[in-house]
Amino acid sequence: MKHNIREWLSIQRAKNPAKVILMGILLFNVGFLFAASLIIHQLALTGTEHMGLLEAMYYTITMILDAGCVQFVIEDIGRSGVALAIICLIIIVIGMISFTGAVIGYVTNTISNYIDKSNTGSWKLRISNHLVILNWNTRASEIVNDLLYLPGLQKVVILVEGRKAEIEKEIEERLADTISRENRALWESYEGYGFFKRQLLMWKNRCRNNLVVVVQQGDVFSSKQLHDISLEHARSVVILGSDYMSKVCQYEKAGIDDEKSRGNAKTIKTLMQVSDITSAAYSDDDQKIIVEITDDWTYALVQKIIRKKMVAGKCNIVPVRVNQVLGQILAQFSLMPELNLAYKELFSNKGATFNVEERAVADETAYIDEYLKNHHSALPLTAMRIGDKDYFYYSSDRDSDIRKTGKTAENTFSVRLNRDYWIEKKTVIILGHNSGCRDIMEGFRSFCNEWDREDADGSDGQILHIVVIDDRENLEKMHYYEEYPFVLETVEASIYDQDLIRSTIDRIVASNEEDTSVLILSDDTAANENMDASALTNLVYVQDIISEKLEEDPDFDTESIDIIVEIIDPKHHDIVSSYSVDNVVISNRYISKMITQLGIKEGIYEFYTDILTYDDANTALYKSKEVYAKKVSSFFDEIPGECTETELVRAVWEASVDPSLPEERRYPAVVLGYVKPGGQITLFGSDRSEQRVKLEEHDKIIVFTNH
Secondary structure: OHHHHHHHHHHHHHHOHHHHHHHHHHHHHHHHHHHHHHHHHHHOOOOOOOOOHHHHHHHHHHHHHOHHHHHHOOOOHHHHOHHHHHHHHHHHHHHHHHHHHHHHHHHHHHHHHHHHHHHHOOOOOOOOOOEEEEOOOOOHHHHHHHHHHOOOOEEEEEEEOOOHHHHHHHHHHHHHHHHHHHHHHHHHHOOOOOHHHHHHHHHHHOOOOOEEEEEEEOOOOOHHHHHHOOHHHOOEEEEOOOOOOOOOOHHHHHHHHHHHHHOOHHHHHHHHHHHHHHOOOOOOOOEEEEEEEOOHHHHHHHHHHHHHHOEOOOEEEEEEEHHHHHHHHHHHHHHOOHHHHHHHHHOOOOOOEEEEEEOOOOOHHHHHHHHHHHOOOEEEEEEEEEOOEEEEEEEEOOHHHHHOOOOOOOOOOOOEEOOOOOOOOEEEEEEOOOOOHHHHHHHHHHHHHHHOOOOOOOOOOOOEEEEEEEOHHHHHHOHHHOOOOOEEEEEEOOOOOHHHHHHHHHHHHHHOOOOEEEEEOOOOOOOHHHOOHHHHHHHHHHHHHHHHHHHHOOOOOHHHEEEEEEEOOHHHHHHHHOOOOOEEEEHHHHHHHHHHHHHHOOOHHHHHHHHOOOOOOOOOOOOOOEEEEEEHHHHEEEOOOOEEHHHHHHHHHHHHOOOOOOHHHOOOEEEEEEEEOOOEEEEOOOOHHHOEEOOOOOOEEEEEEOO
8 A cells, every 4th residue: 555655656746746746735734734723722721721623723724824813822921821822933933834835836836837838838729710820931920911901800820849939029020010001001092081081091991900829839740739729620721841040050051951952851740740630520621731842852742641631621732832833933023024013912812812712614705704794893814623623713802892793884995906916035134043943944944835936037936035143053053054945144153243243234235135134033041141132232233234324324224124133031122122123022922922822712722823834835725824914015906095994804805705716816815904114003903894094005914814
């Protein structure tokens, strides 16, 4: 028996030391109070001779809690005697230490532990229909930030291995900055109203923080901790690739970079754990798992997990190939910089954005024809079948706008399209590198596959010419871009070779009649203190060249050189903008916005994949559709007159699907908006029948089309 008790105590002391201490405190104090009361009762000294045991116990407790209550036991020290006084004082001192002090100390420690546990986020959350983010990287705060534009309360739970306080501060600052900027812009937009009207509109429409964000610190591989954040009841789960802090020596950093490029076993392990929970019978239906992927090895394994674990209507796994998406986006922006302005809105939850509904459409052309007649708040784009479901995609300010109807009227406005339209030749100068250089090149390759052709005179019909300026190490990694025939030249130069960079850019610009784009890349593997440093340095060089050309020739067309600057840290946006660069690409934001969209819109990823990928020119007809920025002067045979947005959209659509044309000459086109010189963009939304548009020669029109 004694052995069993000792063993039990030993186990409890190892497993629950706090409980053992509390139990010891309570047992000691109960025994001490009983013994003290018994002594006072048994001594029966003067003043206590008529005091019973229970009464003695009561007065003992009151003495310990309040030493002044000793008067109820010792009414008169002269009559009671020194012995009783000494006994009472001893009881008070011991009681204050063992009872009052120990209990207060234990309770204080318990409260402190409770606060610490709350601060680390270790409590079980009973929550549902929330977004779960596992791990943290430079894209994560943008995912949270974009939820501000969704209606209603948005709940986000983040599980990370460390840096909880730092992450909470980052989120707080990001949300505060967005809310302040949006409200400031809204206040300026109401400038024409009276004071009280302006205040009323601000109160009604101001941007509010509708997010409840809980950051918990723990193990993303722990099944218990995943259940503690109610993963089985989450609307969507986002698995991010963790960023490592780049404060390591050069050789350690090279090893980490090499390991990351080969594969991410941590992502695979996390996905296996998450998919095991979300595919279980007890989990909610239609949960989405969005997984960031940066390499082929991880992608191949994710596909195997999808085949094993993805359950229709239960667990839906969406792999997002980060570098591929960024590569395609940067390639498109280099060719058509105006798309950066368009995608900033279309990929977000603010303003005109891509929306989707489950809908089967037998004849896409006929459906769009009919839809455009009495729908003036949404633009119908295309239909897609994914798995066993049919979807139709729209551009609209709100999801509810898709079903909003208006007055039906015959369209009397018409336009004449240039049936022989072909995209203009382009020269792109690439400065620097990032980890997605190969994906950027593949984006250019797919563009060339669709648009290259042999000119009528037999001359080179290559649509794209590229010059890459980078340091030797990174040029060698890309084998000097030898596999890409559209790369005409590579120049070895570090960011310190100012004269070589400047002279090369100056030579290329001077020798080309067509427009030139300068794509400045930011090294995403640089140390934190050097983040975006190379991109900002190259920007200074390019702007200095433009300034010199303006000094030499005041009539120099600055818009003939499009500068596209990629930055990773949003804090550097204002620095780049101060150099009069409109096309600042915060690459992480596009991925973040896309991930946010994937978490709330079913079937949207396949749509994004489609519009970011150009077709092969050898494919019979151009089936895939993309977003293009086309010059008004070359897209139309004759620049349209002033009209409403509804009239322009219907006129361009009807002209693009003219049944009198052979099928191979029809390129269905939906107008999304237009861009004025200087970067002023208008994307069609709200009530198009009330908004008027007047296109001019130097404008560019944003169209959704297959060619």
